[in-house]
Structures are given as structure tokens and as C-alpha cells.
Amino acid sequence: MQSVxxxxxxxxxxxxxxxxxxxxxSASPGxxxxxxxxxxxxxxxxxxxxxxxxxVDRARAAGISLEPLEPFRLAVLANSTIxxxxxxxxxxxxxxxxxxxxxQPAYDQVAQExxxxxxxxxxxxxxxxxxxxxxxxxPLRLAPxxxxxxxxxxxxxxxxxxxxxxxxxxxxxxxxxxxxxxxxVEHIFGSLDRGVPGTLPYMLDAVNRQLPEMTRPSGDVVxxxxxxxxAVGLANWHDPQQWNLGKLPFSDTLIPLYADHVARIIAxxxxxxxxxxxxxxxxxxxxxVIGDDGLEGIRxxxxxxxxxxxxxxxRFALDLRQRGIVLAVCSKxxxxxxxxxxxxxxxxxxxxDHIAVFQANWSDKATNIKAIAGELSLGxxxxxxxxxxxxxxxxxxxxLPEVAVPELPEDAAGYVRTLAAAGYFEAAAFAVEDLxxxxxxxxxxxxxxxxxxxxxxxxxxxxxxxxxxFKPFDAVGRARIVQLINKSNQFNLTTRxxxxxxxxxxxxxxxxxxxxxxxxxxxxxNGMISVIVCRPAKDLADVWEIDTWLMSCRVLGRKVEFxxxxxxxxxARRAGVRKLLGTYIPTDRNKxxxxxxxxxxxxxxxxxxxxxxxxxxxxxxxxxxxxxxxxVSLL
Amino acid sequence: MDKAGIxxxxxxxxxxxxxxxxxxxxxxxxxxxVDGWDSLTHIRFLLTVERSFGVKFSTVEIAKMRxxxxxxxxxxxxx
Numbered sequence: 001m002q003s004v005x006x007x008x009x010x011x012x013x014x015x016x017x018x019x020x021x022x023x024x025x026s027a028s029p030g031x032x033x034x035x036x037x038x039x040x041x042x043x044x045x046x047x048x049x050x051x052x053x054x055x056v057d058r059a060r061a062a063g064i065s066l067e068p069l070e071p072f073r074l075a076v077l078a079n080s081t082i083x084x085x086x087x088x089x090x091x092x093x094x095x096x097x098x099x100x101x102x103x104q105p106a107y108d109q110v111a112q113e114x115x116x117x118x119x120x121x122x123x124x125x126x127x128x129x130x131x132x133x134x135x136x137x138x139p140l141r142l143a144p145x146x147x148x149x150x151x152x153x154x155x156x157x158x159x160x161x162x163x164x165x166x167x168x169x170x171x172x173x174x175x176x177x178x179x180x181x182x183x184x185v186e187h188i189f190g191s192l193d194r195g196v197p198g199t200l201p202y203m204l205d206a207v208n209r210q211l212p213e214m215t216r217p218s219g220d221v222v223x224x225x226x227x228x229x230x231a232v233g234l235a236n237w238h239d240p241q242q243w244n245l246g247k248l249p250f251s252d253t254l255i256p257l258y259a260d261h262v263a264r265i266i267a268x269x270x271x272x273x274x275x276x277x278x279x280x281x282x283x284x285x286x287x288x289v290i291g292d293d294g295l296e297g298i299r300x301x302x303x304x305x306x307x308x309x310x311x312x313x314x315r316f317a318l319d320l321r322q323r324g325i326v327l328a329v330c331s332k333x334x335x336x337x338x339x340x341x342x343x344x345x346x347x348x349x350x351x352x353d354h355i356a357v358f359q360a361n362w363s364d365k366a367t368n369i370k371a372i373a374g375e376l377s378l379g380x381x382x383x384x385x386x387x388x389x390x391x392x393x394x395x396x397x398x399x400l401p402e403v404a405v406p407e408l409p410e411d412a413a414g415y416v417r418t419l420a421a422a423g424y425f426e427a428a429a430f431a432v433e434d435l436x437x438x439x440x441x442x443x444x445x446x447x448x449x450x451x452x453x454x455x456x457x458x459x460x461x462x463x464x465x466x467x468x469x470f471k472p473f474d475a476v477g478r479a480r481i482v483q484l485i486n487k488s489n490q491f492n493l494t495t496r497x498x499x500x501x502x503x504x505x506x507x508x509x510x511x512x513x514x515x516x517x518x519x520x521x522x523x524x525x526n527g528m529i530s531v532i533v534c535r536p537a538k539d540l541a542d543v544w545e546i547d548t549w550l551m552s553c554r555v556l557g558r559k560v561e562f563x564x565x566x567x568x569x570x571x572a573r574r575a576g577v578r579k580l581l582g583t584y585i586p587t588d589r590n591k592x593x594x595x596x597x598x599x600x601x602x603x604x605x606x607x608x609x610x611x612x613x614x615x616x617x618x619x620x621x622x623x624x625x626x627x628x629x630x631x632v633s634l635l
Numbered sequence: 636m637d638k639a640g641i642x643x644x645x646x647x648x649x650x651x652x653x654x655x656x657x658x659x660x661x662x663x664x665x666x667x668x669v670d671g672w673d674s675l676t677h678i679r680f681l682l683t684v685e686r687s688f689g690v691k692f693s694t695v696e697i698a699k700m701r702x703x704x705x706x707x708x709x710x711x712x713x714x
Contacts, residue, residue, distance in 0.1 A: 019654070046679065046682075046683075047651045047652055047679070047683060050654075050679075051654050054654065081675070083675045084675060084678070084679055241694055242678075242682075244694060245678060245694065245697065246674070246675065246678045248678070252678075252679070252682045253682075253686070
């Protein structure tokens, strides 16, 4: 089952005409991003990835647009040869919706590049810096049995890494990505190495364990390559011949897998991770067909190998839910029959309470998945669809290419590993809100039904018993603020993305006005649901430019935006600000807020050739509607 | 595998690695004859050959290899 990992087993195999289709794309006038992304959704080897890289490269040289791929500049600092890896990184980033530009300084210049203010890396203003280092780069001195020397080596290694991070941070605004260090295969004692201070495995364990602590305060990111190497096997990871021949840091066969792990963490930094898992039922959640086999006939028991495989799927889905992934069901079944096992089967781990949207009917699955996305207010690119049936998988991939549909092995025993290996839910940070998110969406479904009952919107809002809380940005809210800034697409006026260091800088800048907004209601705490950043307009101290205004779609239709504007106006008046300027920058995701400023009483003042519209509001005269909620202002 | 079969498959590998379907594996062909055949592409080429034929070359063999002919002879001795 190892092949699931090292052969990108969650992706379908490349079609025979893959390289031809790629060639024909080179002749297109563009933009080619969408088609290119489609061609990257296969289990591609290094040569095929290199061909995609060349297509990207040629398009860039010819000025052909790569839209809608999102540009990202990544500097890679390595103590090995990464020339074979870089093309794979660029190609794999396309799979994740990114137009990656890699800045690659000369071989083995890690410290010089990080610490010199005007080095190639620092002066290129990257969005992120990847330290692609292995154990050979660390100042670890072998000292078997010498606890003091072992600790000194470990803190020396961490100090070295931390200095590299500080160098990048003080010279550019980039996020640093540090890799954990796979230990070499070889031992000097054997099993004892693990427990004897001063051996290489012992010291690397300590470095890997402390690396996340080291990076936490700065908002830097850890990429757990040590785990990846363990998953594929250290003896497969390290190839001494390739190291000797070309200083390749790990076996070439694993480059596509490594590249996917790098690309998914970058995608996560950019807020592109997926948020909901949609489950098929028959032969996915249980063995057999409920409509044919009945409650007694489906395979779902401990002690039955097939039943245990499906129980493992349920257990994994529940584990994901516990970390905030929303669960939904999409099944071709009669609704009542499909719900039967959830209600009456004693071995079912999944209960109806865990499922935010239950979609069982006889319409096609693409239509149903779209309905689920609508119900959850999530984009299709936030969804993963798990189905044992290759026909259904093919249909959904064809009609809804934005939805991730893992390829599954014949044997259900491999389902969980395949789904997990795909890394769809990779996260760069973890905020308390994540824990409760699955519940939020569920409460939302309940609120929606309540709305149907009570009729009038205002009466409904009043019945929700809402309390809205305003605070400026602070360290406690920072992780969630960064997360919202990087993944809100729909209710987002400017879609400007900021990294954690940039958000920290806003916190500390007294000329910038920031707001984090939380909402509690009858059903519970919605957590942080809106983020606002105002900057003083250029040359005009008494004018605020609204740089960022975003809101979670969970709280759409609650008039939260009116209350937010009232709060901004109150502080603007206090600061002697005369006028607010707003900008709406259209993307293919934020039509929702096209008329946001008009609805709030702003006057339209112009439109850029790019389609961005500009708005302004006189502070003195403004008096937006008040919504029925209690206001707590902690500014 | 016979000689012709080895050369046919080497031609496929050349196309896969260099993305160029005009390349033909011949005994005399070597790195200097092909655009973009630098030391790193050479490693990618050899690794693809190893996978394609299911063989593994030693460091010494790799160091001695000069032409496609050398490579084909090594493969012939192994398969």
C-alpha cells in the first residue's frame, strides 16, 4: 500500500495523449491557467512535471496569461541540488491553483542569502522562503552519551535555523517555511541510538520536536518532511548514490510527492485548503447497498474485515470533523432508506447530527454537490467528494472540476490512507475557531430552517439574540485574522492577502485602524466573523481608505455589515476623520459584494479600467441602519 | 531484450526526458549532440532509463558511460 503515497495514488493516471494536449496548449493565445490546471490533476512523474514546467516557462516568456492561477513567489534555500525539484514544484503548484515563480540562489548559499539584506533572495521580495535543508546542513556534533554536548548541538542547530528566519524577516516580509529533518537510515548502536544523547537520531528527534515551538511566535510554518520520509520509508527516501552523483537530497522517484507536499502548504498559506468532505454512502460509508441489502445485509461490523474497512472511513471522517472539517452526504438513494442506518444501525459511528447537509435523492451527483455547496455557503473548490464508484467520480470530475475527487483503490481497506495521502485539508495554522467550525455550519442549517418559520427577516434577527463584539487586531486573534484574510473569497471587497508578519505590522502601526469582529447568538459563538483594515489616505490625514473589509458567509443576511460601519464611523469621528473611501475589486468569486458600498449609502466616484469601483462616504452625514443586536466595543 | 528493442525503448526515453520526438537512439549519440543535455538532465535521463528497464547502474558504470552505445551494452548485459 506504499504506492498510494509515492505514486500520488489519489490522482488518476495520466491519459496517453497527455503530452500532446500539453503541446497544443502551448499554441493557445491564452489565458491557459484553467486548462493547465486540468492537465496537472494526474499522477505525473518527474518527466511529465518537467513538461508542464516548460509550458509555464514558455507561456511566461511569450507573455501568455496564466490566469486564473494565483501568482506566488517562492525563494528556495537549499544545501543540496534542487534543479530537478524546482520544475516539479512549479508544475505541482499549478495543480493547486498557483502560478509559482521560484527564486533559486546559487548552490549552498543558505546563510549568506538569509542574512544579507540585499541578497538575491531578500531583494526579490518573495512571498515565502522555503528552507529545503536536510540533516547535513545542521551544526550537529556527534557525542554519544554526552548529554551536555548533545543539548549544545541541538540548541546550536535551532539557533542557526532561528537566525535564518530572523534574517529573512528583518530583510523582507516573507513567511518562512522550515522543514523537519528525516534522520539517516544508519545507526551507530542500533536501537540504543534513540535513547542515547549525542547520537544523530537522538539530536534530530530533539530538533524536529522543538522546531514547531521555535516557529510559533513568528507565524512561520513547519513542513513535516521527517513524517513524509517515514511514511515512504527512510531507506526509500535517502539514496546515497544519488547524493554522491549529483547531491540530490532524496531519491528522485519521490520528487513528485515532495513537490505536492510543498505546494499544498503554500496553497494552505494562501487559504486554498479544502473545508468539507462529502461522502457517498453505499460501498463507501458501509459495505453493500442499503436499498438492496437492507439494514441487516450491509457490512458494518467489527470482526468483519470488509465492515471494518468502512468503519475506518467513518472514524476518519469523524476525526476530520473534530478538527473542523464539515461533513455532508451525497447518495443516490431514497432519503428515508439512506437515513435508516444512521438512525437504526448499532455499529454506525456517524450519526445524523454529524452531517451538515444530507442529500439523498435520484438526481445526478454533480447537481447534488452544487446544492450542498449552496447550503453550506462554500465554493466548489472547498469540497472533497469521496465515492467508490469510478463512474460517479468521473462525472463529478468532468462537470465540477473544482471539486477534489480522490481516485480510490479496489479494496476499501485503502480508502482512508488514500484520502489522507491527498492532503486536501492541509492547514498552515490552527485557530480555536477551527475546532468549532463543523458545528457552526450545522447551526447555520438550523438557523436557516428557523428563518423559514418566522417569516419576517427583522423578527428573525431579533429572535437570534445576537451580541456583536469589536476589538482591534491583537496577538490572540492573529492566527484567525490571517486565516480569514487569506481564505475569504466571497464577502471580500478587495481580496488582498496578507501574511502573518504583515498582519503583526498592522497591529503595531498606530496610523492603521483595525477591527476584528465576533458574533454570538442564540445557537452559540460564531467566533471571529469579520475583519476590517483602514489606512490613512495618501496625503490626506483626515481621510480613511478601507483597505480590507471581509466577512464570513456564515453570518450573511444578519446586517452585521451595517453594525460594522457604525463602529468604523464612531472611531472615524473620534479620530477627526472626515471621509471614508471604499474600493470594490471584482474577482470571479466576490460578485456578492458588488453593491456592498451602495447598500451602505456610499457614493460612487469612479471606475478603473480594471473594473474596480471607488466609493466615498461623508462621515458627518452618515447614519447606517441599526440592526437588532447588542454591541460590545473593546477599543 | 534484443538490441533493436533496447534502442527502441531508449528512443522513447529520450522523447520522455527531452520532450523532443525527433531524437533517435543511435550507438554514437552522446550528450554533446543534444540541446539541453546538461549534467542534471543527464541524471534525470539515467534515472528514467533505470526505471524503464528495471536495472540499476553502479556509480563506476555511470562514470564510464560516454555514448548511448555504452549504455545499450550495459543494458544488454543485464537483461
